[in-house]
Amino acid sequence: MIEMQDVGFGYRGGDQLLSHVSLVLQPGSFHFLTGPSGAGKTTFLRLCTGELTPSGGRIGAFGRDMAELSRDGIALLRRRIGVLHQDTQFLDHLPLVENVALPLTVSDRPIDMPALRGLLAWVGLTAHARALPPSLSGGERQRAALARAVILSPDLVLADEPTGNLDEEMSMRLLELLVELNRSGKTVLVATHDLNLIRAIKPQVQARVLRISGGRVQLAGADL
C-alpha cells in the first residue's frame, strides 16, 4: 500500500530529519508510529500522503511511484487516504451531519443518506447529528472527525495523534473504532507518543509498532 525505499527528508534550511527509511505498509495491516515529540511522525505521514516530497529514495503508494505522479495523480491518490488529525477543524455554523458529509459536498458527489446515518451510528453520534460542532465534547469531535475521514471509503487511514486531547476512556473508544476499520479491511497507521495506549489496545489488534529515533524508522520489539 505504501512502500518506502531508502527515503530521506529534511525541511528546507534544516537538518536531515529522516534518513534511510525503508519499510512497507502491507494492505490490511495496522501500524503504530511512535517516537518523541519532534522526531518526525507528522512529517512521515505527510510523506505518505504526497504532501511532502522526499529528498532521496522512493515512495510507492498503491503500486505507483509517487515521483511519477502528476498533481492530479497525487490528488487522486489522496482520495484513497483518510487523514485524522489531533485537532480537527469543523465549520461551526454547520450541523455535525453536514460537517461529516463535507468531503462529498465539496467533490460534488451525491450523499447517500442511509450510509451517512449508518456512519454516524457507527461512531455513536446519531443523537448529535443536528448539533453544532462547538457544542460537542472532545471525544465526540474526534469521532465525528473519524467519520468524515472515512466517508470517501479510503483504503488507508492515517491518524496523527488522534487521541492527543482525549481522556483514557475516550482514547480507547476512538482506537477501538480504528481497530474495527482495520478489521473491515482498511490499512491503518496511528502516530502516537502514548505507549500506554498502544499497550492497552494491543490485545485487540495485530499491530506492528514503528519507532522513529535519530532519523531512522524501525520496527520496535515486543518489549514495548
Ligand SMILES: Nc1ncnc2c1ncn2[C@@H]1O[C@H](COP(=O)(O)OP(=O)(O)OP(=O)(O)O)[C@@H](O)[C@H]1O
Ligand atoms: N514546515 C516545516 N518547516 C520546517 N521545519 C518543520 C516543519 N514542520 C515540522 N518541522 C520540524 O521538523 C521536526 C519534526 O516535526 P514533526 O511535526 O514531524 O514531529 P512529530 O514527531 O510529529 O512531533 P510531535 O509529536 O510534537 O507532533 C520538528 O523539529 C519540527 O520543528
